[in-house]
Amino acid sequence: MKSYQHIFFDLDRTLWDFDTNSKVVIINICERLGVNKKCKVDFETFYAVYQQINHELWEQYRNGKVSKEFLSVERFHASFQHFGLDDLSLATQFSHDYVTDSPYMTGLFPGTHELLQYLHKKYKLHLITNGFAEVQLIKLRESKLQDYFDQVIISEYTPWKKPSPEIFHYALEKANAKIEESIMIGDDLGADIKASAAIGMDQIWTNFEKEESAFKPTYEVFSLLEILAIL
Numbered sequence: 001m002k003s004y005q006h007i008f009f010d011l012d013r014t015l016w017d018f019d020t021n022s023k024v025v026i027i028n029i030c031e032r033l034g035v036n037k038k039c040k041v042d043f044e045t046f047y048a049v050y051q052q053i054n055h056e057l058w059e060q061y062r063n064g065k066v067s068k069e070f071l072s073v074e075r076f077h078a079s080f081q082h083f084g085l086d087d088l089s090l091a092t093q094f095s096h097d098y099v100t101d102s103p104y105m106t107g108l109f110p111g112t113h114e115l116l117q118y119l120h121k122k123y124k125l126h127l128i129t130n131g132f133a134e135v136q137l138i139k140l141r142e143s144k145l146q147d148y149f150d151q152v153i154i155s156e157y158t159p160w161k162k163p164s165p166e167i168f169h170y171a172l173e174k175a176n177a178k179i180e181e182s183i184m185i186g187d188d189l190g191a192d193i194k195a196s197a198a199i200g201m202d203q204i205w206t207n208f209e210k211e212e213s214a215f216k217p218t219y220e221v222f223s224l225l226e227i228l229a230i231l
């Protein structure tokens with residue numbers, strides 16, 4: 001095994017339980033704004049459609065095809081439209097409330113603090129995240145994660161996003177880390193794992209959803225605490 005010195009983490013869906021946190025916030029806003037009544041649909045049906053639309057828009061955002069502002073509102077606007085409601089101002093309100101409320105959620109995957117406390121003593125820890133800056137910094141503070149990390153690289157503050165190789169090189173430089181002493185930990189097979197592998201960095205794929213893949217990362221785990229046996 002290599003002697004690692006630097007560990008780069010992804011945040012959303014790797015440490016911060018994005019899907020659980022996000023769903024709670026969306027349930028609350030739907031209730032507050034009466035969305036289910038207006039769309040004449042039950043919450044779970046609405047939410048399934050939203051998730052699909054949000055996923056597609058994030059893909060387009062990562063590829064530079066749409067702006068952050070468009071993505072933020074359109075994911076709700078298009079979801080309402082799917083159920084026959086064309087209400088841009090409701091979507092704008094929803095988007096505002098969502099971005100305001102969600103970073104205050106503090107749901108983390110089991111073992112997050114235990115893992116980070118352990119790793120923090122042995123390695124330098126850093127974050128590379130594609131999330132929106134104003135949201136990610138609040139999440140880190142509210143979830144009491146910020147003190148573990150040395151460098152926090154937020155794609156919005158750079159010209160790049162994962163999976164672009166430049167953001168990894170930029171992160172390595174900021175952390176004063178060499179590729180061969182570094183390992184990337186993340187849930188996204190493309191943006192975190194294949195992307196870091198492509199520049200020669202080792203990787204731990206946190207495959208909580210047990211996705212099938214022909215790609216073989218350096219390591220693969222199904223829960224965070226399995227990482228204790230690797231590092």
Ligand SMILES: [Mg+2]
Pocket residue numbers: 010011012013014186187188
């Ligand atoms: Mg992620």
